[in-house]
Amino acid sequence: xxxxxxxxxxxxxxxxxxxxxxxxxxxxxxxxxxxxxxxxxxxxxxxxxxxxxxxxxxxxxxxxxxxxxxxxxxxxxxxxxxxxxxxxxxxxxxxxxxxxxxxxxxxxxxxxxxxx
Amino acid sequence: xxxxxxxxxxxxxxxxxxxxxxxxxxxxxxxxxxxxxxxxxxxxxxxxxxxxxxxxxxxxxxxxxxxxxxxxxxxxxxxxxxxxxxxxxxxxxxxxxxxxxxxxxxxxxxxxx
Numbered sequence: 001x002x003x004x005x006x007x008x009x010x011x012x013x014x015x016x017x018x019x020x021x022x023x024x025x026x027x028x029x030x031x032x033x034x035x036x037x038x039x040x041x042x043x044x045x046x047x048x049x050x051x052x053x054x055x056x057x058x059x060x061x062x063x064x065x066x067x068x069x070x071x072x073x074x075x076x077x078x079x080x081x082x083x084x085x086x087x088x089x090x091x092x093x094x095x096x097x098x099x100x101x102x103x104x105x106x107x108x109x110x111x112x113x114x115x116x
Numbered sequence: 117x118x119x120x121x122x123x124x125x126x127x128x129x130x131x132x133x134x135x136x137x138x139x140x141x142x143x144x145x146x147x148x149x150x151x152x153x154x155x156x157x158x159x160x161x162x163x164x165x166x167x168x169x170x171x172x173x174x175x176x177x178x179x180x181x182x183x184x185x186x187x188x189x190x191x192x193x194x195x196x197x198x199x200x201x202x203x204x205x206x207x208x209x210x211x212x213x214x215x216x217x218x219x220x221x222x223x224x225x226x227x228x229x
Contacts, residue, residue, distance in 0.1 A: 042221035043205070090159055104150050105217060107159035
């Protein structure tokens, strides 16, 4: 089974800190994604990446950046954490199959970030 | 643009009751459709999928049929268990896109013994 591992389950950071959320997948997937999940708002896409060193903005990229230096690792960076970035962060990966059919994502277990 | 609309929750059922969670979508062409499940404290897991019209996805007693004419992908289970308590998300991937998923807002299901 594909495994997507997020480095921390729970994280508490102070306002203004630079925060790194790490995600690693072990099945050579091309695509990786970062979402945040908030009650009543569902999942919102922050950034995604099609390949090493490639990145694309999602629906809510403000206040975030990403890094993909290796195919298996996709990092989400909060440049200066704020209280409104308190949320559950979910990483996912997917494989491009022939015919460009999307067979779905594999998600990590999530990181619950609290900014105080 | 693409969108997914799910029935509002929370949904509370007794064990062995019949479950339906409605999902409708807006997209051009023939998107792929998915149901994901999120158990408490965990990430999302793929429950089932359908990649073309009239396909039926099924897994763990859950089923959903891709209805192009009604743009729907309703999730059903004949007899729910307490262990099915979770949040369920409907999602779509646009035609020709192998990458992005658009998610519905999720439906919380609680099954009582």
